[in-house]
Amino acid sequence: MTSIALKSFVGLRQSSPEKNPHFTTTTQAKPLTFTVQNPRKLRVVAGKFSPKVAGRNLRVAVIGGGPAGGSAAETLVKGGIETILIERKLDNCKPCGGAIPLCMVGEFDLPLDIIDRKVTKMKMISPSNVAVDIGQTLKPHEYIGMVRREVLDSYLRDRAKENGATVINGLFLKMDMPKEENSPYVLHFTEYDGKVGGVGVRKTLEVDAVIGADGANSRVAKSIGAGDYEYAIAFQERVKIPDDKMVYYENLAEMYVGDDVSPDFYGWVFPKCDHVAVGTGTVTHKGDIKKFQLATRNRAKDKILGGKIIRVEAHPIPEHPRPRRLAGRVALVGDAAGYVTKCSGEGIYFAAKSGRMCAEAIVEGSEKGKRMVNEGDLRKYLEKWDKTYWPTYKVLDVLQKVFYRSNPAREAFVEMCADEYVQKMTFDSYLYKRVVPGNPLDDLKLAVNTIGSLIRANALRREMEKLSV
């Protein structure tokens, strides 16, 4: 503590003519320690510990230009911070389901024309082909938005750019850690000038803080030794199906569950702008992903008959956060940190939200770019994040563990989803990302029904074991 504080005086003296606007009383406890050591300087350190940055604003680099990077850059630049966003491929269409909850449209002020489709119906199909329609409880204005990632990403990035962020088309290579406290991070990257096949130019860049938003194979995470997470592999085929079949998928998404489709996740058919995405994912049996994909296609056979595969994609999905999401003045957000929910596998909203939350913490800690930030400031983002979203992640983890465990459990899951109360609760928490306490009586009824379903399904499983077909 003392060493940081003493150093901070050096910086403060340099910029002392600039008056500190934040002469707040909230940090009363900290200056008190100073009064003992150096009472003369009390006036200056009343705001924060860290030194002011002289002659410029705080420089922050955002690595990765997905939803997390885009929204982080926008918030940073709006908070008066010099922002540099480095993205490897500006027209990258990432393989992704592309579903965003309703609240994201409002919170991130998204224009309606980037939403390709408004999904208002979900169909869940159990291993024994029981289909349940979810979504009757939706109100007329409620929907799940389906976006194309290339459109959403570039929209968020452009908005950051309009506000004054510098967007660099470059590939981040590595970064040098600062040797001393408060000295800058040196980023090495290859810059491309946009020409196809052009050889990039190696450049370096000095920044005060880094936000790593570079996805599952994050190099930022590697360079701060953030550790690994387990990941699921998701496989997806974009299928162009005949127009008459497309009518069915107009505003409907399908989820298939079953051992044939995926041993620990689900298979999906999601509507896209003019085609459907058929895919599946798994953690435990990554080698068999092709087989599961075939099974998913077979289950949806009649509905996608005559379709042509226009693109095949595969990508890793993190299962849990990295052991370290923060080191010094480097923070991880989005997929790089591992913020994907279990059970539903949702990540776009959480990425954008974590990017924003991290940027807010930096803006606040730096007093709108005037001061240096330290690890403590960034920790605030982690604290807030875990406090806000930990319950959501935990609930979905429990759901996945209970209901994706085996075929009988999946049957019970589908049976449970037929219940209107469940649908209402699920959609409320999905669309608005807030946990609304339910009616205790309904909760009890639901618990009893669910346990009943599970027992029945497992009893049938025992019967199946006795049989030999």
Added chain:
Amino acid sequence: MASIAISASLQRAYSSYHIAKKQQPQPKLARSLGTKQASTNAVTLKVEGQTSLGVTEQVQDKSGSRIDELGNAENTAKDGAETESSGMKFTDQRWKNGIWDLNMFVKDGKVNWDGLIVAEATRRKFLELFPEAATNQDPVLFKSSIIPWWAWLKRSYLPEAELLNGRAAMVGFFIAYAVDALTGLDVVGQTGSFICKAGVFATVVGVILFRRTKDFDNLKKLADEATLYDKQWQSSWQDQKEKKV
């Protein structure tokens, strides 16, 4: 397949009309019994008329089980040839428009829930082996919740029941012996004592909870699994605490 053949033969046994006939040539048609429907519907009406058919029933059952074997052999041969095409579709004469026809499960004037459970288990097993495309034309409407709870209860059977009974009896006998030897309280006296009754209860619960040695492992695994995700999340706070210390 087995169940289908058996129950089909049972139904046949009930209507006295069929018994006079020779049933042997029937089995090969067992899977696509279009013509049988009329007679099986009639079963509900004729229930009262069957009293002393025990013997013939047995005979029919035997023939039924032979039918199975035949059917099984046929099926396996077929399955071997068709595993690749996955074009297998579940068919059963009692499965109509995505639901089990309860009229076909009637036995002694009551619905034969056991038969229904077996039939549904068969269907699910079949679908696990040969996943079927989900279509909008013929949706599955059957819900297992229509089967009453006592039908499930009747079929529930603990495989280790004998083992557990034996174990509880041995433990009980030995402790009764030990208590008698130590305190002088005889077995008849022990049954009157509250402490001894509580001891018996605790033993029974213990025997049920820990049936096999692997139950210990399973419980431990379950606890680990339940806390794994919490640990994965908390790890980003651990190094901060270490730093502070």
